[in-house]
Amino acid sequence: MRVLVAGATGVIGRSLVPLLGAVGHEVVGLSRSVAGAEQVCRVGAAAVVADALDAEAVARAVREAAPDAVVNMLTAIPEEINPRKLAEQFALTNRLRVEGTRNLIEAARAVGGARIISQGLAYGYQPDAGAADEDAPLWHSRTPKQFVSVLAALTELERATVAADGVVLRFGHLYGPGSIYAADGSFARQVRAGKVPLVGGGHAVFSFTHADDAASAVVAALDRTEVSGALNIVDDSPAALREWLPRYAEILGAPAPKSAPAALARLAVGGWGVAFMNELRGADNARARLRLNWRPRFTSWAEGFVTELDADRAAAA
Known part of the structure; x- marks a missing residue:
C-alpha cells in the first residue's frame, strides 16, 4: 500500500515512517519544510513538501x-507547554486539526478516496470514575476554559474523519524519543527541578502510549480497512498521577514530588493545569484490541518508562 504520512517528523512519525517501510508499505512523508523532507528521506521514504494549511x-x-491511505499526524505542539496559555500555544495545532484535516480529506477524495487515519486524544473524556471506552462523552461539561478550543478542534477532526469513513486513533499521553517525557524532554526537566507537584492529591488518571505502540496501531488500522470510527490506543494500565509521578521521578533520579493544594496551584497553572493534574480520566483499549487485533508492546507505563529512560541514559553515556 502507498501511504502518505502528514506529520512524518513528529514524535509518532519518527517511529511510524520506518515501521511502515519495514512491513512493506511504500511511504511518502508530507513536510512543510525542505529540512523536514530531507529528514524523511534519510530513513528511506519519499517526501513531498507542502504547508498543510494551504489547500x-x-x-x-x-x-x-x-496514496492509497493518508495518515494524518499533523500537530505543532510546542516543546514546553504553559498550561495557563494552552489555548494560545495550541492555536496552530487547532488549525491543523481543523483546516489541515479538511485539506487532506478533500485532496484524498479528489484522487480516488484514499483511506484516512487521524490522530486524536484519549484524555479528552468527561471526568468520571473508571476507564473510559469510546462511547463515553467528551469533556463538554465544566470544561476548563483553556481546553475548550483544543477540544473543539479535536471534535471537528473526528467528525470529518469519521464522515470520510476513516479511523481516529485516540492516543494517550505520548512518551518515547522526542516527547516531553523523554530524558531530555521538558516534563523531565521540570520534574528534576522539583516543579511538578502532586496537585490536590494527584487524582488525575493517565493512560500512556509509547510512540512505537502508536505507530503499530496505525499499521494495524491500515490492515483493517473495514474498521472506522474512534479507537483508544493506550496501554493496559491507567494510573493516577499520585501513582506514576513519584515512580517517574525515581527513575529519573529526581527529587520526590511535593504536594500542593489545588487552590494554590490554580494561581500558578490555571484551571487547565489543576484539571490536568487532578481530574483527567483514563481510557480503555479493549475495542482497539478487538477490532484491530492490536496489542501494545508496553502494556504498562512502568515498564515503558524504565525501558525508555534506561535507553536514553545508555545513549548519553
Whole structure:
C-alpha cells in the first residue's frame, strides 16, 4: 500500500515512517519544510513538501504522492507547554486539526478516496470514575476554559474523519524519543527541578502510549480497512498521577514530588493545569484490541518508562 504520512517528523512519525517501510508499505512523508523532507528521506521514504494549511499545495502534494491511505499526524505542539496559555500555544495545532484535516480529506477524495487515519486524544473524556471506552462523552461539561478550543478542534477532526469513513486513533499521553517525557524532554526537566507537584492529591488518571505502540496501531488500522470510527490506543494500565509521578521521578533520579493544594496551584497553572493534574480520566483499549487485533508492546507505563529512560541514559553515556 502507498501511504502518505502528514506529520512524518513528529514524535509518532519518527517511529511510524520506518515501521511502515519495514512491513512493506511504500511511504511518502508530507513536510512543510525542505529540512523536514530531507529528514524523511534519510530513513528511506519519499517526501513531498507542502504547508498543510494551504489547500492548493496539499492537493498538489497528494496528487504527486497518489496514496492509497493518508495518515494524518499533523500537530505543532510546542516543546514546553504553559498550561495557563494552552489555548494560545495550541492555536496552530487547532488549525491543523481543523483546516489541515479538511485539506487532506478533500485532496484524498479528489484522487480516488484514499483511506484516512487521524490522530486524536484519549484524555479528552468527561471526568468520571473508571476507564473510559469510546462511547463515553467528551469533556463538554465544566470544561476548563483553556481546553475548550483544543477540544473543539479535536471534535471537528473526528467528525470529518469519521464522515470520510476513516479511523481516529485516540492516543494517550505520548512518551518515547522526542516527547516531553523523554530524558531530555521538558516534563523531565521540570520534574528534576522539583516543579511538578502532586496537585490536590494527584487524582488525575493517565493512560500512556509509547510512540512505537502508536505507530503499530496505525499499521494495524491500515490492515483493517473495514474498521472506522474512534479507537483508544493506550496501554493496559491507567494510573493516577499520585501513582506514576513519584515512580517517574525515581527513575529519573529526581527529587520526590511535593504536594500542593489545588487552590494554590490554580494561581500558578490555571484551571487547565489543576484539571490536568487532578481530574483527567483514563481510557480503555479493549475495542482497539478487538477490532484491530492490536496489542501494545508496553502494556504498562512502568515498564515503558524504565525501558525508555534506561535507553536514553545508555545513549548519553
